[in-house]
Amino acid sequence: MLAEFDLIRRYFMSSQEASTASNGVTLGCGDDATLLVPRAGQQLAVSVDTSVVDIHFPREAPAFAVGHRALAVALSDLAAMGATSRWCLMALTLDQRQFADDQATHAWLADYARGFHALSQQHATTLVGGDVTSGALSIGVTVMGEVPGGEALTRGGAQPDDLIAVTGALGGGAAGLALWKKGERDLEHPLLRRYLLPEPRLTAGVALRGLATAAMDISDGLMADLAHLREASRVGAVIDLEALPLADELESTLGHEAAIRAALSGGDDYELLVTLSADDIGLAQQRLMALGLSLTVIGRCCETLGVSAADQSDLTGYAGWQHFSGEAP
Template sequence: MHSEFDLISRFLAPASSGAESGVALGVGDDCALLEPTPGERLVVSVDTSVADVHFPASAPPGAIGHRALAVSLSDLAAMGARARWCVMSLTLPEADGDWVSAFANGFHALCSTTGVVLTGGDVSRGELAIGVTVMGEVPPAAALTRAGARPGDCLAVTGCLGGGAGGLARWWAGERDLASPLLRRYLLPQPRLTAGVALRGLASAAIDISDGLLADLGHLRQASGVGVALSPDALPLAEGLVEALGERDARQAALRGGDDYELLVSLPPECLEEARHRLAALDLPLTVIGRFTSEPGLSGVDAASSAGWQHFPGETP
């Protein structure tokens, strides 16, 4: 049986991060000491992933570790931020060293590919849950926010949609092969960090798609004070989605399913081609799926059930 301190030192402490990491003091003390880049603003977000709410408890532990970090990093991507550091709280039903080792491998692998340094955290006993706070940096005038879309701007989305919902459906249908594109989209989402940085200076507003296209578009519309004419036939559907769910349910998954972690952006028409050019260099498509309007509300689709995922459904203000 491992103690929480043993779990941290054996599996969760990162390798030496080096002077360029901006970490003056990392794992092993009461707090981390960080050195943000002079002149840049700090960007901070937190997400909690709970077993059998945000992910199946029986999912591979490496995928759970990857996913817990990825969903938090997606928020930094939506702000156009460069990811720098993270802290994690891990709640475990038991001190299973093999499980924690595999979990940590998935978590640390995504840290490595995204340039993030784990600088501290906590391990405790209880229902399986992972809380991840991510920190990044962005130049003061470059941050992308939800407020800024203007009538006449294009509504565009990176990558493809519906894969998160399609992958979850395949999991509950018994699919376990992580080579499946849909299952990978759900269990191993890729935060669009480089895309967010590439869209600085072009996008007028942005949000990541976590709760569903229509739900997150509602947040963007509300913050910007605009309406949207949506073109649902233009939605880029994830590979294998129609074959798995059928045409109708595939489009519903793209509209309402959530867990896609793509970027939904507002772009002035004159910036569209440059945005596509920058994302093409990242091998990432950008698809126009509508236009922002001065008329409030949403047209082009039945928005009666556009709330998307909510932990506590109720009246929406």
């Protein structure tokens, strides 16, 4: 049985030391709590997300992807606020009995930590708290970011006639999960990557400050998340199904109709859903293009509450998404 203190020190502290000093951490991991210095004039954006084995990711998923993904889904919430990520805390619950021996445990942890750290470094996010406990595999990640006072993007600011747009492409998360369940294991497959290694859109969120009137991330599927945004902003929406940006290889893999369905109601895409004035879409698209990312208009807000398709398609039945629980609609 590996002691918690050793685990944290071995896999989660050493690689952080370099970035600690430069990121507002005055006392790092190893004491009862970590001491941080927020920047003046910034608001703190905080969120927590738990990833549970067999619910949010498959038990046999590569440890690297488990680590990456647990952090990515939490960071995605900061992206949706237009916040810059600074710090995170990670609570790992691990069932050592699932491993053949200590060596297998170490190998899993090293690979997991590699996935977690690669993403945390990419987004300059310092791990400032850790806890390792015994139990069913589960990872709780608390993320802390900063956004200048008054500039955060929220769900509540959409206005009638605002355009509705999404970053990147949709449907890849759901299709990747479906492929995984069918036995696909090639991590180079673009759809599998979309599911296992989602990229939080942090730079896009920052770039959309001052332009987006509302924003949120798409974790439960476009229609389900759009419903939250509509409710918070008290607007309706008309969606142009043919405008939905489909993930690479989505249509060739699933066919047209199922691809549209995956884009509408599949979850786990972690793209940003935003609204913005028609006057600002050009500038917003320019800024995202500079980041190598598309911003596709998929519809428009309206005064009449509810959601409809521009071509009068029936949108009922696209509401939910249950992640990996096997109960996808």
